[in-house]
Amino acid sequence: GEDVEQSLFLSVREGDSSVINCTYTDSSSTYLYWYKQEPGAGLQLLTYIFSNMDMKQDQRLTVLLNKKDKHLSLRIADTQTGDSAIYFCAEIGGGFKTIFGAGTRLFVKA
Amino acid sequence: DTGVSQDPRHKITKRGQNVTFRCDPISEHNRLYWYRQTLGQGPEFLTYFQNEAQLEKSRLLSDRFSAERPKGSFSTLEIQRTEQGDSAMYLCASSGRTSTDTQYFGPGTRLTVL
Numbered sequence: 760g761e762d763v764e765q766s767l768f769l770s771v772r773e774g775d776s777s778v779i780n781c782t783y784t785d786s787s788s789t790y791l792y793w794y795k796q797e798p799g800a801g802l803q804l805l806t807y808i809f810s811n812m813d814m815k816q817d818q819r820l821t822v823l824l825n826k827k828d829k830h831l832s833l834r835i836a837d838t839q840t841g842d843s844a845i846y847f848c849a850e851i852g853g854g855f856k857t858i859f860g861a862g863t864r865l866f867v868k869a
Numbered sequence: 870d871t872g873v874s875q876d877p878r879h880k881i882t883k884r885g886q887n888v889t890f891r892c893d894p895i896s897e898h899n900r901l902y903w904y905r906q907t908l909g910q911g912p913e914f915l916t917y918f919q920n921e922a923q924l925e926k927s928r929l930l931s932d933r934f935s936a937e938r939p940k941g942s943f944s945t946l947e948i949q950r951t952e953q954g955d956s957a958m959y960l961c962a963s964s965g966r967t968s969t970d971t972q973y974f975g976p977g978t979r980l981t982v983l
Contacts, residue, residue, distance in 0.1 A: 763911075790970065801873075801960060801974040802912070847911050851970060855900070855925060859911030 765848055765860035772868050777835040779863045781848030784829065788850040791824065793833045796845045796862070805833070805846075835865075843867045871896065873975035875961050881981045882951055889947045890978045894963030901944050902972060903936055904960040905929065912960050918944060951982045 763783045771777045783791065789810050794802040808815045808822045808831070815822045821834040835842055845862040874893045882888050894901050899920050904912035915934070917925040920941040930936075933951075938944040948955055958979050962972040 792971075794974075801976045802962075804971055804973065807971060849911075855902075855917050855919075855970065856914045856927070857902070857904075857912075857972065858914070859904075861909070861911050 763848055763850060763858050763860035765846075765863045767861065768864050768866070770866040770868065771838050773838060773840055775838055777833075777838045777842070777865055777867075779833045779835075779846050779848075779865065781831040781833075781860055782829055783831065783848070783850045783858075785850055785858070786826070786829065790851060791822075791831050792849040792857075793820075793822065793831075794847040794849060794859075796847065798844075802847065838865075838867050840867045840869055873961055873963050873973055875959075875975040875978050877978055878976060879979045879981075881983065883983050884951060884953060886951055887947065887949045888951055888980065889945055890959055890961075890980075892944045892946070892961030892963075892975060894942070894944070894961070895965070895973060896942075898963035898965045898973075899941070900964040900970070900972075901938055902962040902964075903944070903946050904962065906958040906960055906977070907956075915946075948980075951980075953982045956980055956982045 765781045792807045793805045796802050819836045823832045847862045848860045876891045901918040903915040906912045916936050918938040933949045936946045958977040960977045961975045964970050964972045
């Protein structure tokens with residue numbers, strides 16, 4: 760079936776790197792996405808990666824994709840208190856249906 | 870920059886009442902999506918429009934739910950005979966004619982059914 764799984768919580772110190780992991784099930788997914796949600800707000804697209812790529816870097820964000828293991832990760836370098844939020848991994852499943860994980864709650868300690 | 874907007878932002882209603890939410894997508898986007906998000910969960914797909922055609926519906930969308938996009942621009946989501954279990958954040962997203970299908974989300978409508 761279709762499922763995207765993420766660890767629920769991650770706590771890091773300000774200035775450290777954060778790594779948020781995700782596993783997905785649909786091997787036909789063309790794009791995989793990372794979204795950020797702050798309290799009371801909608802989802803903000805952070806980055807995406809095309810399925811034929813292994814890595815994508817965008818400023819402090821690095822996305823790694825292991826298509827064989829269906830594993831996606833998001834690394835945030837030099838994590839700041841403003842990065843505290845919920846991070847969602849998402850894939851496009853059959854048709855145009857987007858499947859989201861339950862989200863990883865990132866806590867950044869000053 | 871006019872992103873995706875949703876109205877109202879909050880709605881409190883009594884069980885059994887009907888409610889209607891509106892979504893205005895980014896103007897040049899032809900695809901529009903509705904999601905439901907409950908506390909502690911990620912968004913769950915409800916339905917998808919390409920222009921005015923509703924192409925996909927989730928089994929979550931019971932017969933009390935109906936969505937329309939009559940002119941291929943704004944969309945409405947109506948819930949009839951609301952139940953307490955309908956309490957959630959209802960998110961709308963839109964995307965354009967690109968291969969990445971990057972979806973841009975609105976701020977959501979928070980529904981509370983008493």
